[in-house]
Amino acid sequence: MFEDLLEMQERGARDRALGRSLADNPMSKPDMLPITDLQEWFSMFEAWRFGWSIEDAMAGHIDMPREGHAVSGNGRALSGDSRGARRA
Numbered sequence: 001m002f003e004d005l006l007e008m009q010e011r012g013a014r015d016r017a018l019g020r021s022l023a024d025n026p027m028s029k030p031d032m033l034p035i036t037d038l039q040e041w042f043s044m045f046e047a048w049r050f051g052w053s054i055e056d057a058m059a060g061h062i063d064m065p066r067e068g069h070a071v072s073g074n075g076r077a078l079s080g081d082s083r084g085a086r087r088a
Contacts, residue, residue, distance in 0.1 A: 001040070005047040012051025016059070025049060 008027075015024060027045035 005043060008044050008047040009051035012048035013055040015048075016052040016055035022049065022052060025052070
């Protein structure tokens with residue numbers, strides 16, 4: 001199982017390097033179902049996502065949203081809701 005998790009993590013990093021998004025997690029695709037072991041499925045889902053996130057951070061892409069905000073590659077916070085922004 002440990003080797004499978006490492007392979008899925010590497011696949012996530014590779015997929016991010018190829019420009020795929022978080023929505024492209026192969027563990028969320030219907031052909032990966034039916035789920036027979038929920039814990040194993042979730043571990044694989046998270047391993048891919050972790051690998052994707054590591055590659056995303058290393059490449060300097062925008063981070064995943066946290067509490068309604070994202071951080072740009074230069075470290076500046078980006079608002080998750082632009083409706084409240086007004087220009088003077």
